[in-house]
Amino acid sequence: MERRRADCIADDLEGLIFDGTFADGERLDEVQLANRFSVSRTPVREALQRLTQSGLVVQIPRRGVFVRQPGPVELLEMFEVMAELEAVCARLAASRISDEGFNDLLDANRRCKSVVEVLDTDTYYRENERFHAILYRQSGNAFLEQECLRLQRRLQPFRRVQLRVRGRMSQSMAEHEAIVAAIGDGDGERAAEAIRQHVSVQGEKFHHLIARLKPAAE
Amino acid sequence: MERRRADCIADDLEGLIFDGTFADGERLDEVQLANRFSVSRTPVREALQRLTQSGLVVQIPRRGVFVRQPGPVELLEMFEVMAELEAVCARLAASRISDEGFNDLLDANRRCKSVVEVLDTDTYYRENERFHAILYRQSGNAFLEQECLRLQRRLQPFRRVQLRVRGRMSQSMAEHEAIVAAIGDGDGERAAEAIRQHVSVQGEKFHHLIARLKPAAE
DNA sequence: ATTGTCATTCTTGTATACAAAAAGGCTTGA
DNA sequence: TCAAGCCTTTTTGTATACAAGAATGACAAT
Known part of the structure; x- marks a missing residue:
């Protein structure tokens, strides 16, 4: 094109x-x-x-x-929506995913895991994005998939920062495992809750996000 | 402006x-x-x-x-996303809504009810839209509110058709009552499920939507 | 000194002119 | 008859010219 x-x-x-x-x-x-x-x-x-x-x-x-850069409040709101949208994807995927789709998910997760061991945040970021994109796809709703990709793209620069936090990569991986397991069990609610935790900005993540938000304020 | x-x-x-x-x-x-x-x-x-x-x-x-008019499949997907987004609003509102906000919701619902009795679909459509808009607002997430309004606007012409079905208005009202009650009880999950049923296209609604979709095909 | 008004300048919004790419039709060849 | 290639026409993409509204600054009046 x-x-x-x-x-x-x-x-x-x-x-x-x-x-x-x-x-x-x-x-x-x-x-x-x-x-x-x-x-x-x-x-x-x-x-x-x-x-x-x-x-x-x-x-x-x-x-x-x-x-018009989003302020802290709007950013939290956007992450909340992202978390909820992905939760919807996970819930729908849990009951709709095919064997083939589940294999794609497992595969994407394996690729993430192999990157974690090398501690390469940039590559992990890309593979992580791929994992999430596959989840969107497996919701079985192409419109939802597009909306998720749109918001993911919008949050990209902020998400990238998040991963730089020490130990965040391995924690992220553990959360992936929980998500995949729940979907594998066909337990939509558990999968939704797992990914909500994974994406939403809470606790430590909150402080890091805010801290990194205004580097020009110094 | x-x-x-x-x-x-x-x-x-x-x-x-x-x-x-x-x-x-x-x-x-x-x-x-x-x-x-x-x-x-x-x-x-x-x-x-x-x-x-x-x-x-x-x-x-x-x-x-x-x-590019959305086909039946895409339309169903869009309604599904709308239902899920509104479900998120309802769930969040259930725990975040203030007394004042709840009064706004009750008020909007009362206005809907008074219109139902006159069987004025156009006015009901507007008041119904207002009810939903207030719900978005009460999610306490301005970004989510905007996204909901955007999709609502996009689905407007199709939603309008839905209401023309006989008896749909009073059924819609009953569903509103259930939603408001659940939020009043602070029961997020019940509110979410209620609005999901209210918005999603299933059963009868499905057939009417499809039937009205292609009037040029005759 | 402050405020209000007017004029100048700057910036956006719209119209028009030009360039480049695609669509359509013609001819020519088999 | 059909297909391929070229030419014309049409249509999109970009540049430039023009119009109208907003910002700025000077000056006058209180």
Whole structure:
């Protein structure tokens, strides 16, 4: 599928917002961006509209678009929704998953486990994402799957931070095991509760998330 | 808040797609639409991009945008997600709702009930929507609330049809009562199950939805 | 000194012009 | 008759030009 310039710019901008090049509340100047990417304002505007829809920026008519990083409260809310959505996936998967699908899940989990032993957080992050994506798929609801992927993508930069905490990887693995076991038993409620614990931000995780949230405040 | 032409066009187009002026699979010609709305292609393109994000049309690069009505399967999936999201709202609300919030819910329910007696489906539809919106709010999670409103809006034209079924309004009311009662008791699981039944498409509702789905197939 | 008004400048929103890619039709060959 | 290749036309994607609203700053009046 051919990509237009506007699409590339949207992706690049997303990265620039994630890595802090554009701070929260900052206005994104159309002509500046156009110069930066060596294009006209038209594709820049299209890209900004896409970012508006995904919630990274907010657009005020005849004022401009402004970066809008979620604050601590909104972030917790988003993680809560993610946890609940994944819980739904797990519950549905427990009664709908096929033998083949379950094997995919086991396989993804094995790959995670092999990475944990090497302590490679980046790779683990990717494999973990794959594990969750398979779970979404096994919900048997393609629309739900898409919604989960959307939110997962949105939370990506924050989730990544979480894994850096010492011992978090092995704990994450243990939680995976519990999830898989519950689904294997066809126990939807147990699976839902297990993944809710896995994803939601509580206790230690809460402090780390908040601490990492404002590195610019120093 | 000032509205731009592109926003109005997006809304109008949404309506035109809902009411069947543009059929499923049809290509939306930019210049045609520009003429229709007496504007240039620019705001039309912006509007189409917005519709793309909300899923009403699909955009194929360098080919154009095409209307994409959800088929029966996708529709059922969307209703399932709606049911599950509302179930989450209900469960969270059961433990988080304040006295004031509970009064709002009772009030909204009373308004529904008074409409049922007059058998005014349109007004009932609006009041029912309000009831659900209050429930979203009472989940205590603003992000969840927004997501629910988004999906509710997307399912609006299909939901409307459902209510036309004879006796559906009074059944809907009875279900509301059960939901409110469960939340009043602080019983999250019971509230979740009640609203799941209320929203999900099963049994009779399934047939009516499918039957109404393709009126152009005659 | 502060506030209100006016004018300038800047920025967004829209229209138009141009470029590039795809669709459609024609010819030509077997 | 059918298919392949080329050319024309159509349509999307991008650049530029123009219009209208908002921000800024100066100046005047209280």
